[in-house]
Amino acid sequence: LAHGGGGKAMKDLIDDVFISAFAGAAPEVLEDQARFNLAMLATHGDRLAFTTDSFVVDPLFFPGGDIGKLAVYGTVNDLAVGGAKPLYLSCAVVIEEGMQVEVLRRIALSMAQAAREAGVTIVTGDTKVVQRGACDKIFITTTGIGVIRPGLELGIDHVKPGDAILVNGLLGDHGAAILCARGDMALEASIESDCAPLHELIELLLDAAPGTRCIRDATRGGIATVLNEIADASAVSIEINEAATPLRDEVRGFCEILGLDPLYLANEGKIVIAVPAQESEAALAALLAHPHGQGSAVIGHAGLGEPGRVTMQTLFGGRRIVDMLVGEQLPRIC
Amino acid sequence: MNTPLRMADATSSVEIRVRGRVQGVGFRPTVWRIASRLSLDGDVLNDSQGVLIRVRGVASTIAALVEELRASPPPLAEITAIETRPCEGELESGFVIVDSETGAHARTEISPDAAMCSVCATETLDPFVRRFRYPFTNCTHCGPRLSIVGGVPYDRATTTMAPFPLCQACGAEYRDPADRRFHAEATACHVCGPAARLIRFDGRAFSFEQHSMLDDVDAALSLIQKGEIVAIKALGGYQLACDATRPEAVALLRQRKRRDAKPFALMARDLDVVRRYAMVSEAEAMALESREAPIVLLAATGPEDLPDEIAPGVKTLGFMLPSTPLHLLLLRRMGRPVVMTSGNLSDEPQLIDDVEAAAKLSAIAPFALTHNRDIANRIDDSLVRHMGGRLRVLRRARGYAPASIQLPPGFEPAPEILAYGAELKATFCLIKDGRAVLSQHQGDLEDALTYDDYRKNLVLYRGLFDHRPAALAADLHPEYLSAKLARATARSENLPLVEVQHHHAHAAACLAENGRPLNADPALAIVLDGLGYGSDGAIWGGEFLLADYRRFERLGTFKPVAMPGGAQAIREPWRNLHAHVTAEMGWPAFAMNFGELDLFAALTAKPLASVDAMIKASVNSPSASSCGRLFDAVAAALGICFDRQAYEGEAAARLEAMVSAGTLEEEGDALAYPLPIPNLQGSGLPYIEPLGMWNAVFGDLILKTPASVIAARFHKGLAKSIAAMALKLARRDEEDAPARFDTVALSGGCFHNKVLFEQVVSRLEKLDFVVLTHSRVPANDGGVAFGQAAIAAAHLIDAGRVRQKAS
Ligand SMILES: [Fe+3]
Ligand SMILES: [Mg+2]
Ligand SMILES: [Zn+2]
Ligand SMILES: [Zn+2]
Known part of the structure; x- marks a missing residue:
């Protein structure tokens, strides 16, 4: 692809890639905006949820996913963790000149397929090609609209001491997969990204545990970051148990070799859930019943300790502070 | 003799102010005993500034009282100043101890816990006295202090002795100024005390x-x-x-x-x-x-x-x-x-x-x-540990904390400052009235209990010393929990925060401990430790800084080498060894020349491809100019803690223990491993280059040279190179300029290594440098808070001067 020069022909080509990929899914795609029937939206609930996110990832294709899939599921999950049913997506793409049309087509098709699987429609979009070096291969921004079912009040500041903290499966797969793919870490273990849409799982969870306080997707910064955000916002302490924290052996080994703490590794299909203690069993059962909830576990509890403080009971019996990182993981030992 | 004596014969009234650690240590009864013996009239009391004595008598007798207090104060007292001036008020005849008014007497300093005195020990072992085999015997000259204190003022009521009311016999001792247990807040016996x-x-x-x-x-x-x-x-x-x-x-x-x-x-x-x-x-x-x-x-x-x-x-x-x-x-x-x-x-x-x-x-x-x-x-x-002819405190806790340390000349105007210290071996430091109070060693803050303790102690010390900081100081490291707490506290209490580079703090700790004045010329600080966050965002750990309290210039360093796995590279010394080998001679050359070594086989058994990939892709492999990591790598080469070290510094400690004293003392410098000092590409900074040393170490391994000899040659070579660096940086031979410095300050945890320490000191002294070293303050991160506090004080004193000029 060339920047600028191709004029209309070039634009048509790009539009063709995306429009043909999203064909049938986007009825209003010929207008400058998507249009929704409010009465239809209102059948799903009483509040609109609206979110946007930009996706930049290196490499574009990695075991278990690609940037297109990530861009769809990421926004779907951002809606779902608020308790919303995801309905519509927009998609803006910035492409570095020199990008191969074939690669672009693969990404577009992957997005289309991800949207189909998540039951959302990509209703509008835009593409731009920029000079070499002005962006890195391709940046995708997706924006999503969903509708929140009546009566639901999830909030990061709703967690109370005593609440159980759950995750929906093995942690750190995405972060490990990306690092492996990026640096060719010469590891035998093949770790796939956990990239997945979680709205169905969350629906099941909310049916089983209607008292759920909050749900957060543990993407960048891993569960350590999410737990700290929850502890800060709700002014509670949170203690998790290393023995109860679900990790794949391959990820454990990967972290051992790279010296990384899995609690800080990114996930793309994992959520942290806080529920009242009496609903924790029902919540766990609901999670385990869904394919995206395999490996779910209660990993800890909120408490009355120092507000904002997250700690982990280690396998050695000590209790270690799990703090929010300012930058990347950096040795502190002198 | 006659005239002055007659002059002195006249009675006068004098007010004597005693400052320092003079409360809760039996100071007033000591004054009472001396004054009574000298037949002086007057009184003694505790107040917020220390002890106040008012006496009437012959001038020479009053002078004798002051002299005796200076010469033999009570064992736990530490007098920082005695000032006298004429006394206005009327004094009754006789000498009395005035009871402290509750609330009016803020304690000026809390003593460290002190080992039992010989008199108490004798009592405890004497079957004919009432404290025979009493495990909590103590007096004003000994026993628990900081460990039992919960607040101020230091009275029995604010200590954990509060639930033990004195029995009649103990009460009588407590109230008798002639008794060793007069106002001994922790006194007790079988009848009334803990069991x-x-x-x-x-x-x-x-x-x-x-x-x-x-x-x-x-x-x-x-x-x-x-x-x-x-x-x-x-x-x-x-x-x-x-x-x-x-x-x-x-x-x-x-x-x-x-x-x-x-x-x-x-x-x-x-x-x-x-x-x-x-x-x-x-x-x-x-x-x-x-x-x-x-x-x-x-x-x-x-x-x-x-x-x-x-x-x-x-x-x-x-x-x-x-x-x-x-x-x-x-x-x-x-x-x-x-x-x-x-x-x-x-x-x-x-x-x-x-x-x-x-x-x-x-x-x-x-x-x-x-x-x-x-x-x-x-x-x-x-x-x-006794090293280089003096005792060096390596971990400063019971018995030492919270004894205050006098700040050097020039620091008198320093406002109150609270410095949060480092991360491992955490301590904090308060500045008040020109003195520094360094907390006891508390440990690794990442441990939640230790962190809780650290926070509790911050509150305790601020209360005990009635401390209201005008500024906070902390390490530059973005992830130190101590620094994060300091940043949050600075925000919430609206206080200025001085962020101090780790090795500059080490340097200042050594300068301040040695009383180097605020305005003295910069000295060369050789700070050798594991890691600290550099002012350029890189990881430092073997640094030659031209430093005073205000600023520093990085003149030299150790070779920056990747740490594949970050903190994991500290736990697993083979990683550092591998990083050194590949960064220096490269793996193919190592394999070709030294492939027969067991070491080669041991390294090959490790996931080297992954580690290489990490270094290449810069995944969790920060580059560090560390001295501690060089020790780890050399230890690993000798098979010491190759796979893993069980505690921080184990590899270096074992390497030191391995050093053959014979080789160290008798072998000539020629066999010490070469560590030349070229300049870094880019920055041009002189650095200690280990390539020649590695070739020599591996060569010695091929020759089956005993590890004890290799360890000695390494220590010696390193010390020699460090001294050579100091000499080079001093620029003594430049014709139209004086040497850049004549004083060298040594700090950082690597100097807890006795062999390295003594080698470096004696070589620097032979080069006619004045060498400053730690003794009361640990050279490791336990001393960092003290250095931070001094640097923050220097900044605030300067800022105050600027403000004064402006107004
Ligand atoms: Fe240090
Ligand atoms: Mg937090
Ligand atoms: Zn005693
Ligand atoms: Zn008694």
């Missing part, structure tokens, strides 16, 4: 043969002698004790405490027992018997040996003598050393709470010698 009890942690009843044991304390010893592990509630926390001469007991303790290889501290009844296992110099004996009563690191070269399990891989033993009556009584019948290690699971702080101790220690020790006085503040045993 020791031997219990089973599981609460089950048990009996010991009453007729053959003197009491519970003695019975605890019998258990130890039988090979049991016994928990002991000591002064600043629980301890775990067992017979040090029984390998199986020591091994069991190690296993149950989950403590891999870190040496155990020992306690012995007296010096004679210590001398059977270790060499004790005069200075070391004095340290052992001092009021501070620290653990003293001694050369394990006595006629008898202790099991290897005590201190695996190192040739030193850490001994202390009984410092409380409880320990004195416990070890009375014990002719052998006892392991006396902190009562905790590995990496956690020492337990102080009875319930928690029962929950956590019962799996280690079935029995506990406990008592019913609470420990208010956790204080570890201190650790000192």
Whole structure:
């Protein structure tokens, strides 16, 4: 692809890639905006949820996913963790000149397929090609609209001491997969990204545990970051148990070799859930019943300790502070 | 003689102000005794500034009083100033101690806990006095202080002695100015004070043969002698004790405490027992018997040996003598050393709470010698080592903290400052009235209990010292929990925050400890440690800084080498070795020249491809110019802690222990490994280049040179290179300019290595440098808070001066 020069022909080509990929899914795609029937939206609930996110990832294709899939599921999950049913997506793409049309087509098709699987429609979009070096291969921004079912009040500041903290499966797969793919870490273990849409799982969870306080997707910064955000916002302490924290052996080994703490590794299909203690069993059962909830576990509890403080009971019996990182993981030992 | 005497014969009234640590140490009764003996009229009282004495008498007699106070103050007192001026008020005849008004007397300083004095020890062992075998005997000259304090003023009511009202006999002593226990806030006896009890942690009843044991304390010893592990509630926390001469007991303790290889501290009844296992110099004996009563690191070269399990891989033993009556009584019948290690699971702080101790220690020790006085503040045993002709405090805790340290000339106008210290070996430091109060060692802040303790102590110290900081100071490191807390506190209390580079803080700690004035010329600070966050965002750890309190210039460094795996590279020394090999000669050259070494095979068995990929892709492989990591790498090359080190600094400690004294002393410098000083590409900074050293080390390994010789040649080569760097940086030979510096300050944890320290000091002194070293403040990160505080003070003093000029 060339920047600028191709004029209309070039634009048509790009539009063709995306429009043909999203064909049938986007009825209003010929207008400058998507249009929704409010009465239809209102059948799903009483509040609109609206979110946007930009996706930049290196490499574009990695075991278990690609940037297109990530861009769809990421926004779907951002809606779902608020308790919303995801309905519509927009998609803006910035492409570095020199990008191969074939690669672009693969990404577009992957997005289309991800949207189909998540039951959302990509209703509008835009593409731009920029000079070499002005962006890195391709940046995708997706924006999503969903509708929140009546009566639901999830909030990061709703967690109370005593609440159980759950995750929906093995942690750190995405972060490990990306690092492996990026640096060719010469590891035998093949770790796939956990990239997945979680709205169905969350629906099941909310049916089983209607008292759920909050749900957060543990993407960048891993569960350590999410737990700290929850502890800060709700002014509670949170203690998790290393023995109860679900990790794949391959990820454990990967972290051992790279010296990384899995609690800080990114996930793309994992959520942290806080529920009242009496609903924790029902919540766990609901999670385990869904394919995206395999490996779910209660990993800890909120408490009355120092507000904002997250700690982990280690396998050695000590209790270690799990703090929010300012930058990347950096040795502190002198 | 005649005229002045007649002049002096006239009576006058004088007010004497005594400043320093003069409260709660028996100062007023000392004044009372001297004044009464000299027949002076007047009174003495405590107030917010210290002690105030008002006397009427002949000038020469008053001068004699001041002289005697200066010459022989009470043992725990530390006078910083005595000022006299004419007294206006009327004085009654006779001399009285005026009771402190409640609230009016803010304590000026809290004393450290002090080892029992000889008089109390004698009493405790005397069957004909009422404190015979009383484990909590103390007086104004000795006993618990910081460990029992909960608030100010320092009165019995604010200590954990509050629940023990004085009996009649103790009360009489307490009120009698002539008695050694006048206002001894912690005084007690069998009748009124706390009692020791031997219990089973599981609460089950048990009996010991009453007729053959003197009491519970003695019975605890019998258990130890039988090979049991016994928990002991000591002064600043629980301890775990067992017979040090029984390998199986020591091994069991190690296993149950989950403590891999870190040496155990020992306690012995007296010096004679210590001398059977270790060499004790005069200075070391004095340290052992001092009021501070620290653990003293001694050369394990006595006629008898202790099991290897005590201190695996190192040739030193850490001994202390009984410092409380409880320990004195416990070890009375014990002719052998006892392991006396902190009562905790590995990496956690020492337990102080009875319930928690029962929950956590019962799996280690079935029995506990406990008592019913609470420990208010956790204080570890201190650790000192005699190096380069002086005692050096390596871990500053019981006996030393919170004794204040005088700041150098020029720091008098410093406002109150609170410095948050580093991360491992955390301490904090307050500045008040031109003095620095460095907290006790608290440990690794990442441990939640340690962090809680650190926060609790911050509140305690601020209360005890009535401290209202005008500014905070912290490390530059973005992730230190101490620095994060400082940043949050600066925001919430709206205080300025001075962020201090780690090695600059080390440097300032050494300068300030040595009294180097605020406006002195910069000195070369050689700071060698593991890692610290550099002002360029890189990781530093072997630095040559031209520094004063205000600023520093980085003149030289160690070679930056990747740390594949970040902190994991510290735990696993082979990673550093591999990174060094690939960064220096490259793997193919290493394989070709040294492929026959066992070392080559051992490295090949590691996931090298992954590690190489990490370094190449810059995944968690920060580059560090560290001296500590060079030690790790060399140790790994000799097979020391190749796979893993069990505790921080283990590899370096074992490498030091391996050094052959013969090689060190007799072999010429020519065989010391070469570490030349080229300039870094880019920055042009001179650095210590290890390539030649590696070729020599591997060459020696091929020649089957003993590891002890290799270790000696490494230490020597490194010291030689460090001295050469100092000489090069001084630029003495430049014609039209004076040398850049004449003083060198040494700091950083690597200088706890005795061989390196002594080699570097003697080489620098031979080059006619003035060498400043640490002794009261640890060279490792335990001293960083002190340096931060000095640097922040310098900044604030300058800022104050600028403001004054402007207005
Ligand atoms: Fe340091
Ligand atoms: Mg937090
Ligand atoms: Zn005494
Ligand atoms: Zn009594």
